[in-house]
Amino acid sequence: MIASLLIANRGEIACRIIRTAREMGIRTVAVYSDADAKALHVREADEVVHIGPSPARESYLVGAKIIAAAKATGAEAIHPGYGFLSENAEFAQAVMDAGLVWVGPKPSSITAMGLKDAAKALMADAGVPVTPGYMGANQDPAFLAEQAAEIGYPVLIKAVAGGGGKGMRKVDGAADFADALASCQREAAASFGNAHVLIEKYILTPRHIEVQVFGDTHGNIVHLFERDCSLQRRHQKVIEEAPAPGMDDATRQQLCAAAVRAAKAVDYVGAGTIEFIADASDGLRADRIWFMEMNTRLQVEHPVTEEITGVDLVEWQLRVASGEPLPLTQDDLTIEGWAMEARLYAEDPAKGFLPSTGPLELFQLPDHIGRVDTGVHEGAEVSPFYDPMIAKLIAHGEDREAARETLSEMLEDSAVWPVRTNAAFLIRALDHPDFVAGAVDTGLIGRDGEAMAAAPEPSAAALTNAAMAMVPRSLQAGFRLNAPGVRSAPFLLDGKRVDVALHGPGTDEPAPAMLVAEAGAVWQLTPWRVEGGAGGAASDGAILSPMPGKIIAVAVAAGEPVAKGQKLLTLEAMKMEHSLIAPFDGVVAELNATPGAQVQVEALLARIEAAG
Structure with missing residues (x-):
């Protein structure tokens, strides 16, 4: 068994891996950037190594620094978590070349599944059903337009090296194809360094269903059943559950068998996920479920699989990486109850899901029900440098409704301040009639999300x-x-x-x-009035910071007359500049803004008194 492990990641997943490693008696090493010097994963690890500045490209994405940290601390293995370098075949090979254990699949498996077009061709050869479409090498716009017409609109253009919704466009008709293709290719080239695309049939009632697979170095591969990740916002998963609503035993058996064939086709080792798209216009049917892609890593939503199977997937990863066979056979694995997971983000849905950063003066999540996986703590700082997910709330119940009610209760009991979160949005999503009925497709939030995202009001x-x-x-x-x-x-x-x-x-x-x-x-x-004028509504002249940020310019002085609409100061937040203006004609009665100063959300920056 591995005795010491370096986690090449941060936040929630780093803490998650540390927890299991500690239970297994494995020494842990954390790496951190400047922004994460006081992060929770740094506090929980046995040893820590600083690897560079805050931007990920200068720290968490520099493989050489991570391997050097492992060598310096005597770590035997590296676990990449998810994101960052987790699906980088070159990094995986470099880890092994350095004489370290790579807790993940073979580099050849990562490479085989890294490009969507090649992966689909490989799956088709393995007898795994794939979505109708074109995934060849010819990238001539006129030729691709012909392929789209032959497939039949609507179609989906997808970057072959894409992910996270980037380099992806839905096209409803031939007149829109050329512009959508050019836009998709530009975005793909900028995001992934590869402008090549594939075209596939757009499913009108799509559900996103994935199967957890696991392989060892002894030739064993099993599945741990399916998850439904159909509730999405702009191709990003919001709430996941296991098993999938409406999945009958026969369809499950065929779907999971196809996932195992997919894993065997690339001689897969470790934890992986085979993602499928289903046409749910006539319920879930095996002949209307097609392969989309494979994620050659642990998924963010892996806890729902753990909850229904009783398996610790990180423990399995570490045992397999140590050369052990899978702890259970396929016949040993069963589904118990239902599980749901919600991703709690530091963001403001009422402001277009703008990320919310700053100190967590209040960070209270339920500890009496469900499971909470987090990478932050009260008093910590939410940084603008990384993904804004601050926690995952996971509920398990005897059936779907019990899991849904528990998850809703967990979200209702959450309290975070002054950082904003999407908790109220998640509660509304859980309460949506279609979600309650289990009739969710990937377009639900696109259709009804405006009401879910509206600013909540206290009773x-x-x-x-x-x-x-x-x-x-x-x-x-x-x-x-x-x-x-x-x-x-x-x-x-x-x-x-x-x-x-x-x-x-x-x-x-x-x-x-x-x-x-x-x-x-x-x-x-x-x-309403506080000593020293520390408050006031905008209609009464109070100019409040709309979000945490930095004052980069002040255009007025105390006592100076101003006109309605006149710029008072400029705030820089989330790499954007925001001008704050006078709400009416008047005089600057109070000015608390200084260029270069950092301010928090709702801070009183200035107060204007009406003229006359």
Whole structure:
């Protein structure tokens, strides 16, 4: 068995691997960039090595630095996690050439499945059904247009080296094909250094179903059943579950057998996922499910498979990499209950899913139900340099509805501040009638996502309970709990005025501000006027930072008259510049912005007093 392991990754997956390695008695080594110096995976590992600046291309994507770190610490093996270098065949070979154990598939398997067109041809030869389409070498635009017409619109153009929705375009008719092709090729070349594309039939009612496979060095390959990842936003998975809704035993048997054939065709070793697309217009049928691609690594959504099978897939990875045979045979593996996973992102759905960065002053996830896999902690910083996923919430139940209810409860009990999350969006997705019925296709969020992404609002009861903690008892004289009359007072909810109903005696020690946490969302409630003018709605002249960022320019001075629409200052956030302007004619009564200063979301940057 491997005695020491370096994890060539960060965040949630690094912590996940460390947890299993520790249980197996394996010493762990973490690598980290400047941005991750205080990260959770660094705190949990037995030994750590700094590998460079914050940008991934200068740290986590530099294979030579990672191999050097393994050598320097005496690590025997390298686990790549997912993302970064996990599907880089050259890195895998370099690890082995350095005399280290690569916890992953053979480089030849990674190469064979790395290009979508070659992989589809290989699968077709192995008897695995593939989506109708063209995947040849001829990239002449006129020829590709002819192929698209022969396949029949709508079609999907896909970069052969693509992933994550990049280099992919749906085309509804011949008139749009040339522009879509050119755009797809430009994006593919920029993202992957390869402009080649394939064309395949676009499925009108698509479901994304994948099968977990696992192979060892003794020639054994098994499947661990299927997962459904159909709930997606712009080709990115949002909620995953296992097993797939509506999957009967006969279809499951044929699908999983095809996945095993696919893995055998590339002599697969380790954890892998065979991804299929299903035409669900007439339910799930084996003759309407086709191979899409293979991911030659551990998947983000692997916990749902672990929950229904009772298998620790990371433990299997480490045992197989150590030369052991698979711990279980196919006949030993069964499905128990149902599991669902939601990806909790640091992002603001109401602002177009803009990533949200900054300190996690409040980070509370449920610890009494379900499973939480995370790579951050309260007090940590969400960096703009990496993927904004901060946690995965996983629920298991005796059936699908039990798992769905538990996952919804977990999300409702989550509270994160001041970083925004997609928790409320996920709750609405779980409650969508089509999801409840198990009738999900990959276009659901595209059709109904606007309502799911709308900014949540706290209930009147939640506002009242928080407000009463800020009301001095002296101001409530003669006011009795449960009295028939109800009095209201103005407050600021995230900088915007709200009138809140008050009742009860108030408090002897009023709080200056309160966090209102409800249904996965968090708001800050403050009194309407705070000592020193620390608050105010935009309509009253308060200029608040819309997100964490850096002040790069201040165009006005305190006491200076300004006109409505005049630029006051410029904020740089998420590599974009945002101009903040005067809401009306007036005078700069207060200015708290200095060029070069870092500011947090909702910080009061300036206050304008109306003229006259």
